[in-house]
Amino acid sequence: MNYAPENSESAAAAVSAIRQMIETGKLPADGRLPTERELAAELGCGRRTVRRVLDTLEAEGLIWRKQGKGTFAGQPPDPTGALAAEIAPDADPLVVMEARVCIEPALAELCALRATGEDVQRLRKLAQRASHPMDADTAELWDGALHRAIARIAGNRVMLTAFALLDEVRMGADWQEQRHRARTPETMALYETQHRKIVDAIERRDGAAAFDAMRAHLEALSDNLRTSIRTLDE
């Protein structure tokens, strides 16, 4: 290995050579770059230079590295995003809401078993912010953050991924307007009470009560959504 200091000229040449390699598509179909050793040989520079150059290109978002697999052109794949994109065309607001009713009560139950005191304080703050929003967008933002925090605190990676999938389908879809229509001062007051009940149950470490409170909340959301869709159809 070459430990001699390398000049920035060879680094600049290497950047341009690798950039060209990517842009002209002279890579295998999976986009994998040659190994550091191969690049060093090909470009006639040291491996340290190659590594520095790859760091730069990675920071630029031109390449990404996968532990134990190599370096690839383009952006790292986002498997949750890819899967969400695949199922999104089949999902409408009611399908997603039904899926939330399936998943989130169980997440609230696990959350009640695992939340630390600090977690409960954070949930409480999120619930408060969701209930004093400036506008519908902001309400949605804090509401989403509260539900996501509960899913995260539940502490099951597989379930968190399932939740993230659902959240991504929901957020990617163009249903904002329908959701906003479903918000009235009355429903907002109801959701505030329901959020408080969920956090209270989590604070008491009462899994069954957290499950029930979350389910009641999502069923209320679901009913209001259904009403607002019906109104829209008329």
Added chain:
Amino acid sequence: MNYAPENSESAAAAVSAIRQMIETGKLPADGRLPTERELAAELGCGRRTVRRVLDTLEAEGLIWRKQGKGTFAGQPPDPTGALAAEIAPDADPLVVMEARVCIEPALAELCALRATGEDVQRLRKLAQRASHPMDADTAELWDGALHRAIARIAGNRVMLTAFALLDEVRMGADWQEQRHRARTPETMALYETQHRKIVDAIERRDGAAAFDAMRAHLEALSDNLRTSIRTLDE
């Protein structure tokens, strides 16, 4: 466009040219092939020939087509598999079992609301086969088929994807041995009764009972798994 019949010689030449294009990696990083029109021009043959050649290469699994996006080298991506592979390293049998307890009771509930008479007959057959297996592998096969059928009949695409994700993590993992150890004649008899209770509740269209029966079943599986892991540790 050229509607004249084209001879098979030009098709063979086109196959070989496109094959070479794929194998030498002369494609952009995303593996996208030129359009049919571009290929026809490049290879000096008609678009009909190009289309026939692409059909052949697709059947061989060398390329795949994505509606509205184009033709790509390699296999179509499997987003569920990719996501399962990403989370599998963080999942152990107890994490996956906990996720099943979160998801499957709600799926059984939806299934009870949506199953047709034919669906119920199918579930009943699967439950019977799972209870008279030749060996542990076969039991697992029929058991898996029963749980998957319930998830499918539940009829919510987002939930089915979440279930498939979980199923794939579970099946991909090397836990067979642990699961087999957790099977004894006593637990097998218990699972048979529990499966029957689940299908009975679904047949009665009793969502709440289906939820409870599935939850009791998964909690028994979960307890037995925990015991077998403890025994292994001793």
